[in-house]
Each structure stands twice: as structure tokens, then as C-alpha cells.
Amino acid sequence: MIDLRKQDHLGVTSSSDDGDIHNDDAFLFLENCPSHRYEAIITDPPFEIGIAGKDWDCKKLRTDVLAYQFYRVLKPGGNVFVFCSDFQFGDWYRELSRYFTKLRKYAWCKPDSRSTNKGMFQESFELGLHVCSENSYFDKEGRYKNYVVAGKTSGNERMMPDPDEEWSTKKGEKTLHPTQKKLSVIETLVTALSKEGDTIFDPFAGTGTLGVAAKNLGRKFEMVEYGFRNHIAAWDRILGEE
Template sequence: MSMTKNPPPIPKALIVKPSKATKEPAELGDHAIWQGDAEDMLCALPNKPLFDLVVSSPPYNIGKSYEKKAPLDDYLKWQERILDLIIPRIKDTGSLCWQVGNFVDNGQIVPLDIEMAPIFKKHGLKLRNRIIWHFGHGLHNKHRFSGRYEVVMWYSKTDSYQFDVDAVRIPSKYPGKRHFKGPNKGKLSGNPLGKNPEDVWTIPNVKSNHVEKTDHPCQFPVGLIERLVLSLTKPGQLVFDPFAGVGSAGVAAALHDRRFWGCELLPHYAKQGRQRIDEALRGVARYRPHDKELYDHTKSKLSQIVDTGLEDAGG
């Protein structure tokens, strides 16, 4: 008589309280959010290479509801303390992706990627890409051009870094294009898997009507992290986010069989993060994939000018 094996249990994410800190990484499991301060968590971990990918969108010091605005020098010193703890814990084949915007001081913008570059240089990291994240929507500005992009700095620990562009190729603009001369005349000229997504990524930010929206005021879109996770790690490897928020990096990792550790100071966000990661592990996460086509706004009724018979307001 044949015996039917029960399927393995679906793993669940943990919330680790600071009082349960451990220097034994295995006790954190495959998916965990440390609810507490990132510096405390890092100091509780062994000072040895653990992470295959560190990806984060740290608080930008712009005075959001969940952060206290500090002078730029103080902010940079704080970021340096965090990175001094993180970088020694990245594997030699690993990468660090730090997504930042601008510090605004009396109407003057200060690009944080430029201000932070000396920190990464101090540790000997190698800048592989300065990825432009074009998100398309945001506040309008009356005193300068409205900002519609931020930056992802991708650094590798060494020259022996992991990178799999085939995992994140996107559809070619002209997939039927062929060589018109030479030994390959008549053959398709593009890669059959699609094209390299290049270093300007148009991925919508998480606004009120976004499928991933929670109550976090500055939420990281899963698709942005997903592209980094797929190209810079392999299944089973460890992704770390020291500012996990509502767990978007954990969702991206869980969707693709990567392990995840994160840290979130606020209990409310840590709880939401665990729930979202659990949904990803169960295969029911709601998210926007990195390769989803952008919505064509010309098809919206709002893009059409309707003749109401009224004079133009500027007439």
C-alpha cells in the first residue's frame, strides 16, 4: 500500500525581541525581523561575514512622521556607525544596495549618495552602478523642478561579486530586429531572453492606490528590491535590511526562496512586516512584480480634454 507523504510545513517569519538577543545566528531562523534598534542587533551578531545582500532604504532625514529631522552632519555620522557595523558582515561575494534621496536644507537639495560616498570608499567597497529609480509621481514644487527620482547605490564587497542579469532581463523593444550584414546577417541581433534593464528603472512608488500600500508613509516597493534580489543573490542566500519598515525586502526574499533578516524599531511596522512575509511564504502576497509593464496613461479618460463649452481659465 502506497503512503502519501504530507507536504513540508510552510515556514513562518519570526519577530525577535531585543530581550531575546542571541549571538547564535541560527536561532534567528530563515525569516526574522528584529524589533528594536539596528545597532543593537548588529552588535549582537558575530563580527564575521553573514550577509549575501544588504538592501535598504534608510530614513532620509526629511522629517517624516516616523523620524526626527537632525542636522546633516549628525545624520551622516549615524549612517556611518550603522555601515561600519554592516560592511564587515557582508560576504566577499556579496553586495550592498543603499537607496537614498536628497536632504533638503532651506530649499537647497543635498544628494545623499554624494555625501555618503566617502563612507563606502573608506571600507574599500566598489561602486558597480548608480541606479536611477524613476518613480513618476510625487509632490509638485513651485521653486524648482519637481523631483521624480532617487538613487540606489550598488556596491560590491570585492571583484568576486555575484551578478545574474539573465534573471532580470526585460522584453526587448525590437525583439524581431536582425543583423543586416556580416557573418550573422539575417540572425536575431538581440538576446532571446530579453534585454538588460539598464541603470534607469521606472518602477512606481507606493501611493494610496498601490496594491502593496500599508500605513507606512515611505514604503519601499517590492519590485525594486525584487530586481536586486534576483540579480545579486541565489536561492537559499541571506538578504538583510537594517531598516525593514513593513518588510518589503523580506517579501522580495521570501518570494524567491531567499532567507531574510531585518530590523525595525517600531513594533507596529515589525508586525506588519512579519504578516507580509508570511503571506509571501504562503504564496498569497499582493505585490507589483519588477517586470510588469507600466500603465499607459493615455488610455485614461482623465488624459482626454473634454470640451465643456466654458472658456479656458487662462483665456
């Protein structure tokens, strides 16, 4: 039995015909990754907000390093989508704009979000940033609304954080990670930003929602996750054994 308290499991890779998950440090993996490897990058890095008092979400994120590496490993004509906290957004926008000419913000609206903090306004959205260069791929067959509201509210009862931006999803999906994104949200991104057969990269895989979405939609995936428990949970989800 593997002792999950130890870190000697780093370097383990789970592989299938659909893609790979590497139990590794994202920064070290990117340093050794060949250039122009992926058609798209869709990722949800740590928000630096210390969610649930966890140390993993408190460290300063080197957005400058990540922005450069994303640009380097992305194929020409590819897309990058990064989820981020509101106070990280400026950092991500500044760093990614050094390498990409087209940038657009999005918000994932969550009408039924929950909060244990009763002394402040409840957070009901998360931000994202889509960046690409001229002539990058975008699915023109689909119709992508600027936001979708689902759940108990219809949208008229709640102010949207930004009228030209995105999403909400339905209740009931099981989550294994405190910041796990809804599968339908990730599937929308995968469809919009990549073609069938493309390889999508996620250096902060969490419990593998990107891998599940890619497999469902006929894409390949390569993911990196530092936490071994999350690595195993992600692989079980992809194999349909959650």
C-alpha cells in the same frame, strides 16, 4: 494587548522558516552581529528629510558607522544596496568607498509620483547605491536594463535623472509606510544581487518589503525594525495577512 506607546517590546523577534524580523535598534543589533553573516544587504535607511514632519526621519544618520558594520557583517563576495536621498548620496559614497572597490549609483524613476508641495519641482526619482568588491556575485542570467519606465508616461515626455541608471514601477500597489518601495523593485535587486538560499539583511525593514521579496524568490532574510507597528505590519505581509 501590547501598548504600542511603550518601548518595552524592543527585543521581540518574529521567526519563520524563511527568516526573522527583530524589533530592535539597527545600530545596537549590528554591534552584536557576528562577522561575515550575510550574502547581501539591501536596505532603505531614513532619508533625513523629515517626511510628513516625522521625527524619525530628521535625525542625522551615522553613515560612517553603518558602512563599517555593513562591510563587517557581509560575507566575502557579497553585495550592498542602499537607497538614499540625493543629499545623502555623497556621504554614503564616501563612507562605503573606504571598504568596497566597486560602486555604482542607480535611480528609481517614478513617473506617477505625487507631491503636496506645489511651489517646487516634483520629485520623481530616488537614488540608490550598489557597492561590492571584485569577484562579487551578480546574476548574469538576467538582462538588467539601465532604466525602466512604467505608468502614464512612456519616458519620452520626461527627462531621466541620469541616463545610465534605474527604475520605475507600476501603479496600484498598496503601501503601508510613507517611503515603502515597490515590491517589483526589491525583487529585481534580490534576483540580481543574491542566489537562491542566500540570506539577505535589512537593518531598516520598515513594513518588510525585503522579506516578502526574499520569500517569493527562495532566499532567507534577517531584518531589523525599531517601530513595533511596522514590525507587526511587516510580519503580516510576509505571512500573507495584510
